[in-house]
Amino acid sequence: MTDLDRRTMLTTGALALAGAAAHAAPAQPAPKPIFPVPVTTIPIVGESEVFQVRRIYCIGRNYAAHAIERGSDPTREPPFFFQKPTDAIQNVAIGTVADHPYPSLTKNYHHEVELVAALKSGGANIAPENALDHVYGYALGLDMTRRDLQNGMAAEKKPWEIGKSFDHAAVLGPIHPADKTGHFTKGAISLAVNGTVRQSSDLKNMIWSVAEQIAKLSEAFELKAGDIIYSGTPENVGPVVKGDVLLCKLDGLPDMSIRIV
Ligand code: MN
Numbered sequence: 001m002t003d004l005d006r007r008t009m010l011t012t013g014a015l016a017l018a019g020a021a022a023h024a025a026p027a028q029p030a031p032k033p034i035f036p037v038p039v040t041t042i043p044i045v046g047e048s049e050v051f052q053v054r055r056i057y058c059i060g061r062n063y064a065a066h067a068i069e070r071g072s073d074p075t076r077e078p079p080f081f082f083q084k085p086t087d088a089i090q091n092v093a094i095g096t097v098a099d100h101p102y103p104s105l106t107k108n109y110h111h112e113v114e115l116v117a118a119l120k121s122g123g124a125n126i127a128p129e130n131a132l133d134h135v136y137g138y139a140l141g142l143d144m145t146r147r148d149l150q151n152g153m154a155a156e157k158k159p160w161e162i163g164k165s166f167d168h169a170a171v172l173g174p175i176h177p178a179d180k181t182g183h184f185t186k187g188a189i190s191l192a193v194n195g196t197v198r199q200s201s202d203l204k205n206m207i208w209s210v211a212e213q214i215a216k217l218s219e220a221f222e223l224k225a226g227d228i229i230y231s232g233t234p235e236n237v238g239p240v241v242k243g244d245v246l247l248c249k250l251d252g253l254p255d256m257s258i259r260i261v
Pocket of ligand 1: 232233
């Protein structure tokens with residue numbers, strides 16, 4: 001190395017340091033959004049604070065009998081996932097019957113009652129034995145589905161998006177902290193339409209438990225606080241029409257009800 005090289009290096013290094021110092025200027029407040037967008041939150045039972053939602057994950061075909069009715073093999077093949085947009089959440093308060101709009105484009109609008117887990121933390125490649133440490137609480141949910149559009153897209157090997165990820169498609173009761181309810185590994189889950197039970201099963205029939213769902217999801221996505229997971233629906237999904245009243249039940253949580261309008 002010549003003296004010239006050495007001088008050049010020193011000068012360049014000094015300039016780089018000066019540049020770094022310039023960039024280390026006091027942090028400016030984050031720029032204000034030109035069009036502010038509301039964040040999605042879910043009420044928490046017994047808390048004045050709310051749960052801010054980051055992402056909505058859904059598990060497909062997680063009860064053997066439902067896997068069969070949807071035409072797939074109910075053996076323990078790996079779970080599969082899809083997402084709904086965060087702002088698709090419709091919060092339903094305990095003791096109310098919330099109006100739920102019948103969506104556009106469909107003539108075969110289906111109910112899917114599901115246990116929902118809400119995460120307070122996350123990570124990648126979470127071990128199943130540690131997975132429940134990341135659960136903040138649980139809620140009762142409906143993965144509403146434009147079945148005709150879902151099936152039509154599936155038949156053409158296209159994404160399900162339009163069948164699953166539309167406005168109001170993620171119906172949800174409030175979150176119950178797990179430190180009060182415990183974790184849900186078994187218990188009756190059901191859905192009635194106009195007083196007639198349509199879906200009835202037990203959480204113990206899930207092919208993949210909530211802990212296993214978190215572990216498997218975290219192999220594909222880094223999970224974080226604010227993520228919620230719809231854990232799949234039991235068999236006997238079916239259509240609803242305007243005027244129908246849906247009543248969802250899960251052992252250990254208050255009922256959740258909507259009216260299709
Ligand atoms: Mn579902």
